[in-house]
Amino acid sequence: MVITTVVVGLALSILKMLQRHTLDIQHFYETKNELTLLHQNLSHHFSKYENIQWDVKNERLNFRNPIEKKEIDLSEAWEGKAKLKIDERKFYLNGEKVVSGDIDAIKLSISQKGVAKVLFVYKRKDLAEVLKNGN
16 A cells, blocks of 8 residues: 555656646747747848837837838837747847937847847848948
């Protein structure tokens, strides 16, 4: 009877440990998936819209082209299945750091339980835009 109790207790402990590890793995993959989706979303918007501005007051990225406009809130977190915490945001225009206004690149440092990543997204400029701005 004592041996049966020990074996059952050991089996339940192992089962609980496996469940915790399974949940940790699930959380890790959800976080990685959210990072990928955020990167793809930003890359898509940076390539689709001509004018990109950072509104420091409202902590929003504003995307505009002649047909439409879009806003993305980057306050402190990226809302998704796994809420990503944005530790640091840096914005660039023609390779120089900017605080607000027009931008052509963004660097986000993101950390989440067990995952830390830096995302860098930039806008490709065509020759006409480079000649127009002299950059």
